[in-house]
Amino acid sequence: MGLLALFRRKPHERAGFELYGAAVAAARTPWFYGSLGIPDTLDGRFDVVGLHVALLIRRLRTDPDPRGAALAQAVFDAMFADMDINLREMGAGDMSIGKRVKRMWEAFHGRCLAYEAALDAGDAEALATALERNVWREAAEAPREPAHRLARHAMHGAAALAALPFATLLRGEASFPAPLEAADAA
Template identity: 80%
Template sequence: MGLSALFRRKPHERAGFELYGAAVAAARDPWFFGALGVPDTLDGRFDLVGLHAALLIRRLRRDPDPRGAALAQAVFDAMFADMDINLREMGVSDLTVGKRVKRMWEAFHGRAQAYEAALESADAAALAAALHRNVWRAEGEPGEAARRLAAQALRAADALAAQPFDALLKGQARFPAPEEAADAG
């Protein structure tokens, strides 16, 4: 392996970071924390970023273009590189960062699977139940906020599905404004 291999970028790395940035920007909309009452905590923010990243990864994986899976992996890699950096900036020791990132990966994976199953069957009630459990750490029937978040997630999934793959390859993704979900709710 030559020295140049150390500095070579992975395919789709830049686009993956830009797409992940779009998911983070969408997840930071104040509507989630205000109107829906998502806890403005590390966990609450992680859940919203994870939801948006999962929707984006799902869209990319489902694209018939063979580059879709590689781009989805680039978004995933960008997300967990960012989680690693954020933990270090928060003062988590180098010895425990790996363990914390692994727990975050496991949490993300479980949530993404639950959301995928609900999205695949277009089951808004199942999606609301999964969001109720994960975002609000609540038991029982999902409340209005979980149903509204599920409606927003379904709207985002549809919006992402309608976006051309060429734009996504360039790192451009558009998530619908959450206010649209509030008006439709």
């Protein structure tokens, strides 16, 4: 391996960052933190970004194009590179960042498995339960109705992503639908 190989971009790196950016942009919609009452905290935002990234990764991994898995990995890599940078910007010490990112990865992975199983089964109730358990984990009382609304939004988002041509995703382009209630109010 020559020295120049160290500076070469990984396949799909740019598209992965673009897709991750689309997930972050979708997660910034005020509806999540206002109407649904998701805590507007680092953890709350991590959960909403994670949900959108999980939908993207699921879409990419299940595509018949063999490049789908590599693009899914690029989205994952972009997310956790961003998490690392954000922790550093918030002043986390170099010695603790690796452990914190690992805990975030483990939390994200567990959520992905739960969300994917519910989405694959078409089980809105199981998805709402998983979202309630994760997104509102620190709430004194379980918010069933907002969890069901978020589950409907996630299922709608998964369907919209499934309808996108793989070539669009390969270019780093993805659009998440507006929350159903927010679109109705506009």
